[in-house]
Amino acid sequence: MNTDKKNNTIKAVFFDIDGTLVSLKSKTIPESTQKAIKKLREQDIKVIVATGRSINDLDHVKAIEFDGFLTFNGGYCMTVDGKVMSKQAIHPEDIQNLINYSEQTNVGFSLMYEDKVQISHAAPKVLELYTNLNLKIPPLYDKNNADIDNVLQVNVFIDPQDEETFMEKVMPNSLSSRWTDLFADVNPGGISKQKGVKKFCEYFNIDISQTMAFGDGGNDISMLRYVKTGVAMGNAGDNVKQAADYVTDDVDNDGVEKALKYFGLLD
Incomplete structure (x- = not known):
């Protein structure tokens, strides 16, 4: 110091x-x-x-x-x-990987854009975030027509001990950080x-x-x-x-x- x-x-x-x-x-x-x-x-x-x-x-x-x-x-x-x-948006490949991973594992996420936020599903952890921050619960994303090109940030509801493996496997072009054990912020690499x-x-x-x-x-x-x-x-x-x-x-x-x-x- x-x-x-x-x-x-x-x-x-x-x-x-x-x-x-x-x-x-x-x-x-x-x-x-x-x-x-x-x-x-x-x-x-x-x-x-x-x-x-x-x-x-x-x-x-x-x-x-x-x-x-x-x-x-x-x-x-x-x-x-x-x-x-x-x-700067997250690499589209990472977003598509996240969507595929969530469908296989039921891990929740939020997709954050310049003008909107969308969530994967109304899982308990997802709802807890928006309740804690006193925010309106966002709408669900369109699984059949997801905008994967313009996501500026993702909140992924994974435990801290799983974060490193998740990032290497699912979102290798991105960077994670967190201020709560509830979820990780994911941003573009750099x-x-x-x-x-x-x-x-x-x-x-x-x-x-x-x-x-x-x-x-x-x-x-x-x-x-x-x-x-x-x-x-x-x-x-x-x-x-x-x-x-x-x-x-x-x-x-x-x-x-x-x-x-x-x-x-x-x-």
């Missing part, structure tokens, strides 16, 4: 959503977090979402004004004024939150030495390691905390505000 991190040169802060900005208990953004982010923007510090969610699943954070949206774990990056900076951060730094002409990021899940690890100051929430897993420069309090105990104060970005 690098402890020499206190500075006032931060120009951009990237925030994961679930478990970081939004409490997984209350399903809301703590008032302290909302006020803290407002103060960042008043200092002309860019505030950017960095999430595994779809670009269309951000209604619950609209109370905050952002400067950009890093979604699908970096697979789809968009400015606040709607300019798509980057978009895509990560780190790559998304790099895109935004290039767009805003910000050096990586001027960046900070907050996260709590496994899909945040590449981002936390890449930025100048990576902050893990107190509710993060041990692997995430080990990748961070600093561990703050839980999201429900004003963790974002406390870390920003610690690093001198708030009074």
Whole structure:
């Protein structure tokens, strides 16, 4: 851990959503977090979402004004004024392999597109995800006419111990990460939150030495390691905390505000 991190040169802060900005208990953004982010923007510090969610699943954070949206774990990056900076779909062969595998094993999945989400079937684990995230359950995909060319991200409902074998066998052109034992996020090979951060730094002409990021899940690890100051929430897993420069309090105990104060970005 690098402890020499206190500075006032931060120009951009990237925030994961679930478990970081939004409490997984209350399903809301703590008032302290909302006020803290407002103060960042008043200092002309860019505030950017960095999430595994779809670009269309951000209604619950609209109370905050952002400067950009890093979604699908970096697979789809968009400015606040709607300019798509980057978009990359999963290899169609991997999607077809997934569909075939699911029909043989009954493993559930979600197909996430730029403008929609579809699920394989209403399995208990699939329903649990959308209930936990307070999202409407998506429609089923059309088995006879599936769009395999434009999938930006997949959620696959497999256990962590099965993930490596599954990826090698079924989706070898893609990359998996996870923030919950319930499912794995699958993105195109080479895509990560780190790559998304790099895109935004290039767009805003910000050096990586001027960046900070907050996260709590496994899909945040590449981002936390890449930025100048990576902050893990107190509710993060041990692997995430080990990748961070600093561990703050839980999201429900004003963790974002406390870390920003610690690093001198708030009074």
